[in-house]
Amino acid sequence: MTAVAPAAGAAAPFVPSGPSLLTRAHWAVIDTLTITRRNLLVWMRVPAYIMFTVIQPVMFVLLFRYVFGGAIAVPGVKGGYVNFLLPGIIGQTAAFATFGTAIALAQELQKGVIDRLKSMPMARSAVLAGRLVADTIRMFITIVIVVGVGYLVGFRFENGVGLAIGMIVLATVFGLAICCISAYTGLAIGDEESVQAFGLVWLFPLTFLSSAFVPIQSMPGWLQAFANNQPVTYVINVMRSMALGGPIAADLWKSIAWLAGIFIVFAPLAVRAYKRAS
Amino acid sequence: MSVPSSGPAILVQGLTKSFGEVRALRGIDLTVPRGTVLGVLGPNGAGKTTAVRILTTLLRPDGGRAIVEGYDVVSHAAAVRRTIGLSGQSAAIQEELTGRENLELVGRLYHLSWPNARTRAAELLEQFDLSDAANRAAKTYSGGMQRRLDLAASLVGRPKVLFLDEPTTGLDPRSRLGMWEIIRSLVAGGTTLLLTTQYLDEADELADQIVVIDHGQVIAAGTSEELKGRVGGDVLEFTVPDRNRVSDAAEAIARIGEGEPHVDKETGVINVGVGGRGSEALVEAVRSLDGASVQTQGLALRRPSLDDVFLALTGHAAEEDEPGGGKRGKRRGRRSGGSDAEKAVSS
Numbered sequence: 001m002t003a004v005a006p007a008a009g010a011a012a013p014f015v016p017s018g019p020s021l022l023t024r025a026h027w028a029v030i031d032t033l034t035i036t037r038r039n040l041l042v043w044m045r046v047p048a049y050i051m052f053t054v055i056q057p058v059m060f061v062l063l064f065r066y067v068f069g070g071a072i073a074v075p076g077v078k079g080g081y082v083n084f085l086l087p088g089i090i091g092q093t094a095a096f097a098t099f100g101t102a103i104a105l106a107q108e109l110q111k112g113v114i115d116r117l118k119s120m121p122m123a124r125s126a127v128l129a130g131r132l133v134a135d136t137i138r139m140f141i142t143i144v145i146v147v148g149v150g151y152l153v154g155f156r157f158e159n160g161v162g163l164a165i166g167m168i169v170l171a172t173v174f175g176l177a178i179c180c181i182s183a184y185t186g187l188a189i190g191d192e193e194s195v196q197a198f199g200l201v202w203l204f205p206l207t208f209l210s211s212a213f214v215p216i217q218s219m220p221g222w223l224q225a226f227a228n229n230q231p232v233t234y235v236i237n238v239m240r241s242m243a244l245g246g247p248i249a250a251d252l253w254k255s256i257a258w259l260a261g262i263f264i265v266f267a268p269l270a271v272r273a274y275k276r277a278s
Numbered sequence: 279m280s281v282p283s284s285g286p287a288i289l290v291q292g293l294t295k296s297f298g299e300v301r302a303l304r305g306i307d308l309t310v311p312r313g314t315v316l317g318v319l320g321p322n323g324a325g326k327t328t329a330v331r332i333l334t335t336l337l338r339p340d341g342g343r344a345i346v347e348g349y350d351v352v353s354h355a356a357a358v359r360r361t362i363g364l365s366g367q368s369a370a371i372q373e374e375l376t377g378r379e380n381l382e383l384v385g386r387l388y389h390l391s392w393p394n395a396r397t398r399a400a401e402l403l404e405q406f407d408l409s410d411a412a413n414r415a416a417k418t419y420s421g422g423m424q425r426r427l428d429l430a431a432s433l434v435g436r437p438k439v440l441f442l443d444e445p446t447t448g449l450d451p452r453s454r455l456g457m458w459e460i461i462r463s464l465v466a467g468g469t470t471l472l473l474t475t476q477y478l479d480e481a482d483e484l485a486d487q488i489v490v491i492d493h494g495q496v497i498a499a500g501t502s503e504e505l506k507g508r509v510g511g512d513v514l515e516f517t518v519p520d521r522n523r524v525s526d527a528a529e530a531i532a533r534i535g536e537g538e539p540h541v542d543k544e545t546g547v548i549n550v551g552v553g554g555r556g557s558e559a560l561v562e563a564v565r566s567l568d569g570a571s572v573q574t575q576g577l578a579l580r581r582p583s584l585d586d587v588f589l590a591l592t593g594h595a596a597e598e599d600e601p602g603g604g605k606r607g608k609r610r611g612r613r614s615g616g617s618d619a620e621k622a623v624s625s
Contacts (some may be wrong), residue, residue, distance in 0.1 A: 027389060034386045038372065045374040045415065116370035119334045120435070121359040122387040 028123035035130025036137070039104070043138055053100060053138060057093040057146050064089065064213060065153045072214050078158055078244055086150040087167065087239035088212030090143050091232060094175030095207050097139045099199050101179050102186030105131060106195040109187065109277050128274050132179055139175040143168055159245045167242040170255070174235045177259045178203075180266040187273035211236050231258035285348060287312045287439050287470035288333065292342035295328050295494075302328040304494040305342060310472055310487075312438075315465055317485025318474040319584065325494040326474040327367070330443045333472070334364045347438055363437030365429045367444045373417035377408050377427050380416060381434060388435040402430040406460065422453025426460065439470045446480060458483055478584030488584075492592050502584065509582040509590045511536075512556040514563055515549035516577035523572045524548065530570040534562050540589055551586065552579070 019027075043049050064085050074084040108114045108127075117127050147155075147168070157164040182199065189195045209223060210216075210232040216224050227233055234254040241248045288310035295303040303325045310316040320326050331337040333344050335355040343350060349357040371380050378399050385395030403412045406426045411419060416427055425445065432440065445461065446454040461484055465471055475481050481488045482502045490498040490505070498505060514535065518527045521543070528541045528548055535550030542548070552559035556579045567574055 030389070031387060034383065038375070038383050041379065042372060042374045112366045112368045112370040113372065115331075115336055115366055116364060116431070117387070118336055119359060119362065119364040120384070120387055121356060122389075126387075 024123070028125055028129075031123040031126035032129040032133060035126050036134045039131060039134035040137065042104075043100075043134070049100065053097055053142050054145055057089065057096075057142060058149050060089055060092070061085070061146060061149050061153065068213075072218075074215055079154075079156055082150070082154045083156065083158065083244055084215075084240070085213065086147070086155040087171075087243050088210075088236050089150075090146055090167075090171045091174060091210075091236045091239060092207040092212050093142055093146055094139050094171050095178045095203055095232070097135065097142055097175060098179045098182035099196070099203070100138070101131060101135045102182040102189075102195045102199055103192055105183055105186035106190055106192045109190045110192060114274075114277055124275075125271075128183065128270060131183065132176065135179055136172060136176050139179075140168075140172050143171055143175075157243050159241075159243060163242040167239045170235065170239055170242065173259060174255075177262040177266075180263060180270055184266050184270040184273055187270060187277050190277065206230065206232050211240075231255065231262075234258060285345070286310055287314075287347055288316070288472060289345040290329070290333070290342070291344075293329065293332060293339050293344055294341040295325075295332060295337065295339050302494050303332075303339070306489075306491065306494070306496050308489060308496070310439075310470060312470050313465075313468050314486045315471040315473060315484055317481030317488040318472065318491055319476075319478065319481045319488055319588075320474075320491035321476060324491045326491055327443055328494075329491070330364070330441050330472070330474060334362055334441055335359055360435070361438045363432035363435060363440045365425075365432040365440075365442050365445060367447055371416050371424060371427050371431060373424075374415055376413050377403060377416055377419070378412040380427060381431060384431045384434045390434075398434055402433060406430045420453070422449055422456060425449060425453070425457060429457075429460065433464075437469065439472070440464065442471065442473045444474055444476065446475070446477065454480075478588065482584055490588065490591060498587070498591050505584065505587045506582045509551050509586045511551065511553040511582070512559075512579045513549050513582050513586050514552045514556075514559055514577075514579055515547065516563075516567075516574040518546040518548065519573060519575055521546055526570055527567060527572040527574065530566045530572060531563050534559050534566065537590075549586070551582070551590070 043053075065082055069081045069085065072081055074081050077084045105114075114127060118124060157167075185198055186195050189198060209219075209227050210230060211227065212232065216227045216233065219227055231254075234251045235258075237251045238248055238255050240246070241251070286309045288308060290306060290308040292305045292307065293303050294301070294305050306325070306329060308316065308318075308329075318326050318329065328337065332339045333346060333351060335351050335358050338352055343352075345351070346358045347361040349361070351358050372383070375383070381399035381402055382392075382395045385398050386392070388395075390398060400409075400412075403409045406429070408423060408426060408430070411423060416424060419427065429442070429445065432442075442461070446457050449457065458480070461471070461473070465484075471484075473481070473484060485502070488500065488502055488505060489496050498508065500508075514531070516527075518524045524541060524543060524546050528539050531539055531548070531550060534552065536553045537551055539548050539550035560577075560579055563577065567577075
């Protein structure tokens with residue numbers, strides 16, 4: 001049966017005319033929504049995920065508000081430490097939420113879910129797009145919950161509704177940018193435990209060595225040099241100014257430049273890692 | 279139906295694929311006529327999964343070509359995906375979702391409308407005896423149930439060609455039998471099936487044609503009976519309970535068999551092909567083992583199994599192979615029998 005005459009079966013394969021670009025775009029959107037729905041369903045079914053994405057940030061709020069907060073002086077911040085803290089914790093929450101992105105993609109890769117989906121006649125982009133959309137929705141819900149808890153413990157937006165919404169939008173866009181990095185690491189590393197360990201290695205310093213929890217002036221000089229010039233600080237400074245008042249423009253442009261840079265570098269890397277993933 | 283081609287369901291010619299230094303496929307040829315079952319048999323790391331991944335458009339070959347239902351897997355990958363189903367080595371289902379949700383999800387991704395996705399999911403749950411568990415999270419399922427759900431998911435799009443990559447690896451014997459029954463009923467419905475397996479009895483049981491792959495090459499092909507015929511008749515087999523006497527026993531029967539006896543030092547099992555002179559060889563074996571005063575258990579003649587075929591073709595038993603590709607080179611030269619067999623089938 002291996003003895004195949006060279007010509008056998010070569011009879012001109014029937015070539016279907018591919019669907020139009022519009023049809024394909026239509027199905028790419030539908031497939032993305034299907035995958036998004038699946039991911040959100042999974043999220044709601046796993047208590048550990050809820051714990052990770054909702055309860056943990058709330059615990060951080062309480063911890064810093066009532067345990068560490070008293071020891072951290074924030075001269076000149078209207079409303080005191082709780083107002084200083086909330087934008088920082090929201091930024092940290094958005095960044096940490098992307099652990100879930102990396103872990104979920106690594107799991108799907110390990111279990112063969114991505115292979116299965118790739119062997120189906122669905123839009124290949126939908127797996128990654130659906131993951132990012134679902135995780136952004138998840139992140140947005142978490143941010144809203146943290147703001148709610150913040151209000152319960154004394155936080156107040158001091159700069160009007162428009163900029164309050166602006167802050168939440170910026171936090172979400174920031175989270176999505178970090179999500180691209182996490183998606184790339186999840187797909188490129190492809191092993192759940194390693195992904196988790198690696199996530200700690202870069203996410204912890206990036207979020208804690210920033211203006212998120214303490215004024216940077218309280219850090220030693222060499223650390224200030226890093227903390228003052230990294231994107232998380234720029235983004236959180238803008239969020240803080242949007243929430244409480246203060247100069248926005250300078251750090252906003254730096255934030256936009258950084259976020260754009262992250263998207264430009266890591267979105268294609270994530271797509272490439274997804275295409276290669278097996 | 280939509281493809282009026284009269285060619286085979288799967289046609290593979292000279293397929294090659296390397297991963298760095300490791301040559302996973304060294305030019306394999308396969309033909310699977312429509313509605314038949316091809317069993318691809320080989321140890322871990324033989325290249326079975328690589329071949330399946332190429333045929334299901336997950337991997338691009340380095341050379342050669344592969345045609346599924348008339349479509350080239352590289353240039354018409356999208357068309358191939360519309361005609362195939364794949365069920366891999368691990369259950370690629372979403373464990374947090376229920377069985378029903380899993381199948382409905384796949385239906386939606388095959389672009390069925392919601393009502394159709396629901397109907398199709400219900401049909402498959404019924405067919406695979408999962409209706410009672412339909413609304414439970416898949417993580418509560420047994421291993422066998424998860425595999426059945428995974429197989430059901432691969433059938434949502436009513437594939438013409440189904441690829442099952444080691445469908446029963448890791449299952450308990452009862453679930454394996456259940457899986458075989460399901461696979462048989464699928465094939466009876468006219469689906470073309472390519473099945474990879476490490477289990478020789480599985481290929482024997484399910485496949486119309488079998489190809490044996492080792493080190494990325496087809497080393498033998500034919501029906502189960504044809505392959506067994508290559509061993510050359512019956513096999514004489516017995517166990518030596520006293521492990522210290524195993525080599526004495528092997529020596530005693532060395533002249534009786536056609537070719538060298540195969541000795542498993544760990545289990546004390548010795549077997550040797552005895553060709554057509556079964557009863558005569560049996561009597562001789564009893565005499566010479568008695569002469570050497572070696573005690574044996576269960577001395578008997580049996581029809582050759584695919585294990586014997588594998589041994590005869592490759593010089594090593596299928597289970598002997600360790601996964602991964604690190605030590606392949608060394609093993610190749612271990613016995614000359616392997617390369618002879620390769621020559622025999624390459625013509």
